[in-house]
Amino acid sequence: xxxxxxxxxxxxxxxxxxxxxxxxxxxxxxxxxxxxxxxxxxxxxxxxxxxxxxxxxxxxxxxxxxxxxxxxxxxxxxxxxxxxxxxxxxxxxxxxxxxxxxxxxxxxxxxxxxxxxxxxxxxxxxxxxxxxxxxxxxxxxxxxxxxxxxxxxxxxxxxxxxxxxxxxxxxxxxxxxxxxxxxxxxxxxxxxxxxxxxxxxxxxxxxxxxxxxxxxxxxxxxxx
Amino acid sequence: xxxxxxxxxxxxxxxxxxxxxxxxxxxxxxxxxxxxxxxxxxxxxxxxxxxxxxxxxxxxxxxxxxxxxxxxxxxxxxxxxxxxxxxxxxxxxxxxxxxxxxxxxxxxxxxxxxxxxxxxxxxxxxxxxxxxxxxxxxxxxxxxxxxxxxxxxxxxxxxxxxxxxxxxxxxxxxxxxxxxxxxxxxxxxxxxxxxxxxxxxxxxxxxxxxx
Numbered sequence: 001x002x003x004x005x006x007x008x009x010x011x012x013x014x015x016x017x018x019x020x021x022x023x024x025x026x027x028x029x030x031x032x033x034x035x036x037x038x039x040x041x042x043x044x045x046x047x048x049x050x051x052x053x054x055x056x057x058x059x060x061x062x063x064x065x066x067x068x069x070x071x072x073x074x075x076x077x078x079x080x081x082x083x084x085x086x087x088x089x090x091x092x093x094x095x096x097x098x099x100x101x102x103x104x105x106x107x108x109x110x111x112x113x114x115x116x117x118x119x120x121x122x123x124x125x126x127x128x129x130x131x132x133x134x135x136x137x138x139x140x141x142x143x144x145x146x147x148x149x150x151x152x153x154x155x156x157x158x159x160x161x162x163x164x165x166x167x168x169x170x171x172x173x174x175x176x177x178x179x180x181x182x183x184x185x186x187x188x189x190x191x192x193x194x195x196x197x198x199x200x201x202x203x204x205x206x207x208x209x210x211x212x213x214x215x216x217x218x219x220x221x222x223x224x
Numbered sequence: 225x226x227x228x229x230x231x232x233x234x235x236x237x238x239x240x241x242x243x244x245x246x247x248x249x250x251x252x253x254x255x256x257x258x259x260x261x262x263x264x265x266x267x268x269x270x271x272x273x274x275x276x277x278x279x280x281x282x283x284x285x286x287x288x289x290x291x292x293x294x295x296x297x298x299x300x301x302x303x304x305x306x307x308x309x310x311x312x313x314x315x316x317x318x319x320x321x322x323x324x325x326x327x328x329x330x331x332x333x334x335x336x337x338x339x340x341x342x343x344x345x346x347x348x349x350x351x352x353x354x355x356x357x358x359x360x361x362x363x364x365x366x367x368x369x370x371x372x373x374x375x376x377x378x379x380x381x382x383x384x385x386x387x388x389x390x391x392x393x394x395x396x397x398x399x400x401x402x403x404x405x406x407x408x409x410x411x412x413x414x415x416x417x418x419x420x421x422x423x424x425x426x427x428x429x430x431x432x433x434x435x
Contacts, residue, residue, distance in 0.1 A: 003332060010329040014315065021317040021354075084278055085313040089330045089374075090303035224278050 004095045011091075011099025015074055016106060025070050025107050033066035033111050037118045055125030056189075060182045062115055064145065067108035068170050071149030074104040076162075080224075087224045093216035097150060101212070104146035105139075112138050126189050133188055140201035141181040147208040148173045154219040176204040227290065228253050229378055229409040230275055235284035235293075237270055244270050248284070250428055257400060257410040259420035262430035268413040269309075269382050271430065275411050276305050276380050289378060303331065306376030306403075308384045308396070312363040316356025320347055320366045323355055327370045341373035342366070345395055361392055368395050377408040384412070385419065397423075 001009075019025050040058050041051055078086070086096060119125070128134065152169040156162040180200035187194045230252035237245040245267045252258045260268050273279030277288055277298035289304055291297035314323045324338040342351050345365040355363055364387070371379065372395075384396050400410045400423070414420050420427045 006332070007330055010326055014318065014326055017322070018315055018317040079311075079313070081309060081311050081313040082315070084276075084307060085327075086330070087278060088276065088302050088305050088307055089327065090299075090332075091330050221280075 004092055004098075007091050007095035008098040008102065011096055012102040012106075015077065015100060015103030018077065019074075019103070019107060025073055026110065029066055029070050029073070030111055030114050033062050033115050034118055036062050036066070037115050037122060041122060051123045052125045055119050055123035056182060056185055058123065059115060059119045060178055060185075063108075063112045063141070063181075064171075064174055064178055066115075067111050067142065067145045068149055068167060068174070070107045070111055071104040071146045072153055072166055072170075074100060074107065074146075074150070074153075076153060076157075080158075083220075083224050087220060093220040094213050096220070097154075097212045097216045100150050101143065101146045104150055105142040108142040108145050109138060112142060128185070128188055129191065130188060133194065134185060137181055137184045137194070137198065137201065140198070140205055141177055144177040144201065144205045144208055145170075145174060147205065147212055148177075151208070151212055151215070151219075154215075154223060157223045173208075176200055180204065227287070229256075230258075230286070230288050230411065232274070232286040233284055235274060235281050235286055237267070237274060237279060238282040243282075245274070245430075248274075248428075248430070250275075252409045252411060254407045254409055255404045256425045257404060257412060257423060259424035259427040260411060260413045260430065261415065261417055261420050261427060264415065266430045268415075268430060272307075272380050272382050272411060272413050275378070276307055277302060303374075304377040305380065306371040306374055306378070307380045307382065308364075308367055308371055308399075309382035310384070310386045312355075312360075312367040314355040314363055314366060317354060319352050319354050320358060320362065321351030323366055324351075324369055324373065328373065331374055333373060337373050338369075341369040344372055345369040346391065360387060361389055364388060365392055365395065368392070368399060371399055372402075375406065376403065377406070379403045379408065379410040381410065381412040381414075383414055385414065385416070 037058060040054065148170050152166040155169065156166045159165060180197045184194045184197035187197060228251045230250060232248055232250040235245060235248045236243060248271060260271055262268055270279055274281055275288060277293060281293055286293040288298065289301040291301045318326065321342060324342055325335050328335050328338040342348055345368055347362060347365055350362060379399065385393055388396065403410055412424060
């Protein structure tokens with residue numbers, strides 16, 4: 001295995017072990033995401049609004065907002081002394097970015113996978129003919145959200161306004177991800193081709209990946 | 225190793241509008257232990273950051289391990305620099321051994337070397353303990369084990385002796401000797417003037433002339 005992938009996988013493994021033991025994300029964010037799915041129907045007029053029509057929008061919004069929280073928590077886990085140590089170990093900034101994106105994407109996927117059955121249970125949406133065809137869409141959405149959150153986390157690292165500024169940076173950039181994922185799911189339900197929306201996700205992910213690669217070194221220098 | 229390991233000439237550092245260091249000159253030759261002293265807040269750790277190539281200079285020039293400060297060349301020599309401070313850079317939720325394995329993986333070293341280094345600092349039997357549940361002394365020893373494993377050519381010690389027991393203090397001493405014997409050098413920051421005088425070949429005392 002190349003040095004790059006050894007470093008990237010070591011960083012991802014570190015993040016997932018830390019999360020597996022601290023359970024900060026799973027124990028804090030996922031229950032709130034589940035609660036959000038549960039409480040939305042109480043904010044609607046059940047006589048006028050058919051809950052099934054809200055199912056997919058609620059799913060993607062919860063996925064976006066809580067997935068963003070997960071990825072942001074991941075990007076904040078390194079202390080200044082740990083960042084200094086990574087720089088002095090010669091860790092490739094792009095490998096570090098890749099590793100953190102992989103671990104954050106895995107945790108965003110956990111949020112999406114846990115909330116999916118809850119949405120099906122509470123909202124009873126139209127059946128999805130080929131649910132497995134959504135697996136790729138979920139992965140692309142999770143990767144994109146992980147990349148934009150990791151970038152925003154690095155840009156705002158050390159700022160007192162980080163917790164409010166980072167989401168403001170993430171949400172606008174996430175619009176193509178939200179659009180692509182939501183329309184892909186809608187296309188599956190309607191029996192239409194998902195290709196344009198999958199391509200939207202792929203292009204957005206590629207643009208974010210290029211941004212991450214190009215800025216990784218500068219962001220590392222500014223944060224060590 | 226041709227030329228000095230560290231050469232700083234009239235270096236200054238600014239954080240925003242504040243001048244933190246001004247007109248600092250320093251030369252560290254192979255085999256030397258150089259101390260940096262001065263009052264709290266005078267910029268000792270910042271100077272160590274400059275020497276470790278992590279803090280950008282606003283003025284003056286310098287070379288570290290042959291790489292000119294402020295150029296991309298410093299990225300190549302960073303793996304040859306070791307840093308130990310009073311705050312260990314361990315991950316609390318990883319065990320001491322996992323922390324060292326992570327360092328080995330990232331530095332391109334073998335995990336056997338990591339286990340060997342853990343044994344050399346007397347923590348072979350405690351490697352399974354989570355860093356966050358270990359004593360500060362154990363955490364500091366693990367940090368030192370990482371340096372024993374990496375064998376840096378330039379060792380930066382930032383108050384590295386503070387809070388260490390006698391045995392751990394001896395590990396810092398052994399690490400310093402080892403680095404110098406291999407042709408490297410050590411820069412030691414401390415507010416303990418007596419220690420600097422006793423352990424260093426030269427001592428630079430910073431004052432706070434900068435506004």
